[in-house]
Amino acid sequence: MMGEIEHGEIRFDIAEREAQVIGDGPRIAALTGDAVDVGTLGLVNAVRNGAGAVSVTPDKIPDYMRTMMKHPELFVRQMEMGTALFNGRIPARERELAILRIGWLTRAPYEWGQHVDIAKRFGVSAEEVERVTRGSADPGWSEHEAAVLRGVEELIGDHAMTSETWEVLARSWDEAQMIEFPSMVGQYVTIAFVQNSLRIMLTPENPGLSHR
Incomplete structure (x- = not known):
């Protein structure tokens, strides 16, 4: 990927990738x-509610968030950014x-599996999730x-x-949305x-890269 634009499908072995970034357990x-x-x-819970998920008690907070809490300054900013994006200008499905x-x-x-479920709450179908793996070149997308x-x-x-x-x-987005988009991608x-570097473990509810 680095140094080139990849519009289509990228191929990799899911089991090998997951062994690499989560197989040895959290760092x-x-x-x-x-x-x-x-x-x-x-x-x-503000971030969870914005994503359409229910509030949780402290013992049910995902491991990723409870790991990030070990750097409270970064964690707070990350949660603030997450809240801003989930309540942002870009439509949730997009x-x-x-x-x-x-x-x-x-x-x-971890990110893929979690957002498959979030995407489905906002109208993305399992077929469209699969199509995302094939990228922008797939003919099924609107312009x-x-x-x-x-x-x-x-x-x-x-x-x-x-x-x-x-x-x-x-043509469809205003200036604020155009500013938000690259900011969201960077986030x-x-x-x-x-998540990949800290080796955040999958949960029973998150099948990882195989999730559709």
Whole structure:
């Protein structure tokens, strides 16, 4: 991927990738639930509610979040950014298509599996989830949806969007949405880097990269 724009399908062995980034277990242990304060719990549930998920008690907070809490300053900013994006200007379905493409291109098991479920809450079908793995070149997308996926591909592959992609998105999105899009891509690429590097474990509810 690095240094080139990949608009189509990328092939990799799911089992090998998951063995690489989660197989040896977490590199940093998550905080226990009793170490989570009320304010931090509120931040977590604000993000969850924005994603259409139910509130949780401290012991049910995902391991990823309880691991990030070991760097409270970063965790708070990450939660604030997550809240801003889930309540942002880009329609939820389009946001989730973009995040799925990010999760697939970064081969991030935790991010991909989690956002398959979130995407389905906002109207993305299992067939469309599979189509995301084939990228913007798949003929099933509308012109705008293909541009959303292509924008992700260009930002990850070349660190910039082409004029063609920009112009297609700008026909439907206003200036605030155009600012939000690369910011959102950067946020979820960062999350994938952290999850893959810290070896955040999958849960029984999250099948990882095989999830459809």
